[in-house]
Amino acid sequence: MAVSVGESAPPIDTRVRVPRPVDIVSTLQPLQRGPWDPSQRRDGHSVWRVSRMRSGPVTCRLTQDGPDGARCLLWGPGSAELLDRLPDLLGARDDPSGFTPEHPVLAEAHRRMPAMRITRTGHVLEALVPAILEQRVHGIAAFASWRRLLTRFGDVAPGPAPSGMRVPPGADVWRRIPSWEFHKANVDPGRARTIVRCAQLADRLERLVDDDPADAQRKLRSLPGVGVWTAAEVAQRAFGDADALSVGDYHLATVVGWSLLGGPLDDAGMVEYLEPLRPHRYRAVRLFVASGGYGRVPRRGPRTAVTDHRAH
Template sequence: MTASLEVVETTVTARRPLDVAMTLHPLQRGKGDPCHRRAVDGSIWRTSVQPSGPVTYRLTQSDRHTVHCQAWGEGARELADGLNRLVGEQDECEDFAPEHPILAEAHRRFPHLRLGRTDRVLEALVPAILEQRVHGIAAFASWRRLVWKFGTPAPGPAPDGMRVPPTAHVWRRVPSWEFHRANVDPGRARTIVRCAQVADRLEKIVNLSPEEATRRLMSIPGVGIWTAAEVSQRALGDADALSVGDYHLASMVGWSLLGKPLDDAEMVAYLEPVRPHRYRAVRLLLVSGNAIKPKFGPRTPVVDHSWH
């Protein structure tokens, strides 16, 4: 860390209650994520690469309506300027009125659930690609290794071990053997490099409609509907981005709301009445503790691609 940088401080006063830790939780890639840390005092520390440069930021709440941000680094001012979007202050859910009693009760219990947006596409896209078709534990380990190897030290007084994720320029130049050592198969490695090569164009999708943004993402070979949804949830704050194709999601939705498993097509049809808030409905199931998926089979094995 570099503790001598000037701090940029910003405060957001929200109209409705919010919970920063809950809002930013989907951005964390496992407990050891070097770009995300929750301190013992409850503050959230994160790193990012803004167009203006790297940034470390610390978020705290004095009450349910107030978020204070301290940011360090070349991207500090730019991060602070987008703080209201990041913490979900602009998230609109007044038209969300689920009829299912479990969803309705969860919505009542968690009025502070907000869907934030980072406006940083590649930072959401690379981890999503790493998570394609593999166990989350393996994907998180790959992310940690690659960020440690190719990221940069977090600016400012960041907690020990925090790193800034690699830039598009760096991702484009990661050697194939380094992906291999990080347990990333050639297909996912090629997709990451391919996305990094058009990163400037991809970052502009934050100004498009969710539908057009999804189309642009899926025009890249190796980026399908699941990956596009994972990016839209985080970078665009898209409340309707349903992760179709997820290994567990359809079954979880079915067991939680109907007491039986669903496949992807059945889940899409069942959640149609809550459009354009299908992702919000899923998040409510998760944060409320009502997400259910009985274990009838063996745990998905963690595959090691790095040994051969």
């Protein structure tokens, strides 16, 4: 059951500055898993985010405070630890120099969104579990599974976080969740086993943030149930890898094709077409998706079915 860790102590109140302009809403958007994610919410020009540090849970409210930073309020025992990571969260390590796209769609998106940075959380398991939940299923179903599991097993967020926010479970909780609880959350046995297996290796996985991103992805892919797509999704968020391309995504190659070429591509075609954009392929994807890439895909053909594994 969820455990309350709310505290009455005043928050840490600080301002964080980063080397380049940053738009905190667009920068942190990839960390939110659906509109009702219990671990992250948008509130106007502010973002509420809860996380689990080694020192304990923490709630953070980030509000745009000038072109190159944010005002941050932090509650909970993990506050001081997160304080040191806030610049990375706001893209302090992200270096877009050398990214000069020639395609007019990308060039215009880059011109309109110069402050969209690539975040780096430094939390592997926190990015890995929802990525596993999103394997081979409709996003709506994956978001619902994430929400149910966090509501059932996460801690209540410290401080005055919006109602319903939960701190993601730690590895010790993920690896003890019974199979029937995953079943109730509409998670099939294969994905459930992968989550439990990764939670058992959590200490080793968290050390991957210190590796070269390419090596870290290779090590992630060595785990049963973690493929190219899942490793890239983790690298984008936990490592801040601006080149991590989500090959194998159900929609992405089609979106890339229609956005940049006016017709569909398969994965191989997408990889080949985006090759000249290394080491900024994920940055390019973020830009044309944020600029309306999905709206350029013709609405025809079958959609991904929302599968209910609880019926089996």
